[in-house]
Amino acid sequence: xxxxxxxxxxxxxxxxxxxxxxxxxxxxxxxxxxxxxxxxxxxxxxxxxxxxxxxxxxxxxxxxxxxxxxxxxxxxxxxxxxxxxxxxxxxxxxxxxxxxxxxxxxxxxxxxxxxxxxxxxxxxxxxxxxxxxxxxxxxxxxxxxxxxxxxxxxxxxxxxxxxxxxxxxxxxxxxxxxxxxxxxxxxxxxxxxxxxxxxxxxxxxxxxxxxxxxxxxxxxxxxxxxxxxxxxxxxxxxxxxxxxxxxxxxxxxxxxxxxxxxxxxxxxxxxxxxxxxxxxxxxxxxxxxxxxxxxxxxxxxxxxxxxxxxxxxxxxxxxxxxxxxxxxxxxxxxxxxx
Amino acid sequence: xxxxxxxxxxxxxxxxxxxxxxxxxxxxxxxxxxxxxxxxxxxxxxxxxxxxxxxxxxxxxxxxxxxxxxxxxxxxxxxxxxxxxxxxxxxxxxxxxxxxxxxxxxxxxxxxxxxxxxxxxxxxxxx
Numbered sequence: 001x002x003x004x005x006x007x008x009x010x011x012x013x014x015x016x017x018x019x020x021x022x023x024x025x026x027x028x029x030x031x032x033x034x035x036x037x038x039x040x041x042x043x044x045x046x047x048x049x050x051x052x053x054x055x056x057x058x059x060x061x062x063x064x065x066x067x068x069x070x071x072x073x074x075x076x077x078x079x080x081x082x083x084x085x086x087x088x089x090x091x092x093x094x095x096x097x098x099x100x101x102x103x104x105x106x107x108x109x110x111x112x113x114x115x116x117x118x119x120x121x122x123x124x125x126x127x128x129x130x131x132x133x134x135x136x137x138x139x140x141x142x143x144x145x146x147x148x149x150x151x152x153x154x155x156x157x158x159x160x161x162x163x164x165x166x167x168x169x170x171x172x173x174x175x176x177x178x179x180x181x182x183x184x185x186x187x188x189x190x191x192x193x194x195x196x197x198x199x200x201x202x203x204x205x206x207x208x209x210x211x212x213x214x215x216x217x218x219x220x221x222x223x224x225x226x227x228x229x230x231x232x233x234x235x236x237x238x239x240x241x242x243x244x245x246x247x248x249x250x251x252x253x254x255x256x257x258x259x260x261x262x263x264x265x266x267x268x269x270x271x272x273x274x275x276x277x278x279x280x281x282x283x284x285x286x287x288x289x290x291x292x293x294x295x296x297x298x299x300x301x302x303x304x305x306x307x308x309x310x311x312x313x314x315x316x317x318x319x320x321x322x323x324x325x326x327x328x329x330x331x332x333x334x335x336x337x338x
Numbered sequence: 339x340x341x342x343x344x345x346x347x348x349x350x351x352x353x354x355x356x357x358x359x360x361x362x363x364x365x366x367x368x369x370x371x372x373x374x375x376x377x378x379x380x381x382x383x384x385x386x387x388x389x390x391x392x393x394x395x396x397x398x399x400x401x402x403x404x405x406x407x408x409x410x411x412x413x414x415x416x417x418x419x420x421x422x423x424x425x426x427x428x429x430x431x432x433x434x435x436x437x438x439x440x441x442x443x444x445x446x447x448x449x450x451x452x453x454x455x456x457x458x459x460x461x462x463x464x465x
Contacts, residue, residue, distance in 0.1 A: 245454050
């Protein structure tokens with residue numbers, strides 16, 4: 001990791017000096033833990049007036065493999081979306097600079113480093129966030145309502161996927177993985193029979209709005225991060241994804257991210273101009289979101305069997321059964337409605 | 339008949355070694371993966387204990403439900419085909435019962451602490 005830091009330190013210093021007004025250099029460059037699809041670096045730009053806390057989001061080794069899932073946007077697009085979201089009042093880390101080829105450190109961008117916490121375990125349990133927790137679901141609704149108002153004519157080219165498209169896409173992936181899951185078949189069948197009407201208006205959708213991608217402070221929601229799989233789709237997808245059981249981290253009775261109620265989420269959404277929320281429509285997306293996670297777990301098992309011998313991958317493969325129990329509780333509840 | 343200790347007992351000993359003796363000596367990513375490895379062995383142990391009877395029960399239910407014979411894999415593939423075709427579904431009470439039993443057993447092996455499973459057990463009156 002030290003060698004890796006040295007390899008970008010010089011070029012990053014040059015880029016920062018050229019493009020961040022007042023910057024004289026950089027300090028405290030560190031690679032933060034991040035997904036396989038991105039590198040996240042923390043550093044400070046030094047100026048005569050003091051330090052500017054910054055983040056570099058960069059493709060692994062400098063270049064994003066867009067073939068990874070076929071759904072990730074380029075880092076340039078991600079930077080553009082963050083700026084568009086900022087314009088409509090979504091809390092985001094402002095983008096300071098988008099790297100160009102001339103900088104020589106690959107694709108990526110520099111944005112502000114917002115202080116706060118993304119780890120659900122801490123947000124849901126620590127005293128520090130006790131005052132934030134009751135406010136979060138409503139704030140999430142308000143922020144999503146704004147996010148969904150970004151003018152479509154301003155958007156960079158994005159994947160367009162309605163609910164029906166996503167059901168088809170994941171059904172195809174499921175069939176290709178070729179392992180029988182009767183509960184998944186039942187869920188696919190239910191989704192095909194209960195798809196929302198085709199004429200519904202599609203908007204910018206964040207696509208991964210959940211614990212882990214939300215920067216939370218003691219005062220509440222501070223920033224929406226990780227716009228990597230943003231696309232044009234059904235806005236209800238964003239309201240339901242944060243409600244699927246895996247994102248509740250054990251707080252099963254707090255459907256919104258383990259911290260709040262659907263009533264608060266929907267009230268915030270409607271109050272901020274997001275339009276009337278139909279709980280049945282959100283349920284469609286909750287079933288689809290749960291099923292998507294289940295199919296992703298199958299994908300992990302498949303990758304393991306094809307030679308990626310990570311024990312972690314193998315055990316995630318055995319977590320598709322978690323989504324099966326969630327799907328059964330949604331589709332064939334043992335008691336009255338949840 | 340195999341000699342003692344049993345497969346389950348061997349796995350218990352290895353899991354305990356990884357969790358209580360090896361992991362504390364490790365750091366960072368390696369420590370994390372050691373914990374994951376111990377969790378994987380827990381799954382194997384539970385599958386050894388619960389799996390044979392559970393699979394036999396699942397096969398018996400599937401044969402009755404589908405009116406045919408076959409391996410567990412063949413029976414599950416046929417069930418999937420019929421669900422996809424809409425020949426059986428949520429309107430088929432025996433299907434719902436079968437899927438609940440099968441799902442609860444899978445969770446008892448894979449992830450008995452999962453919140454959705456704990457809640458389903460309460461709701462089914464089995465806990």
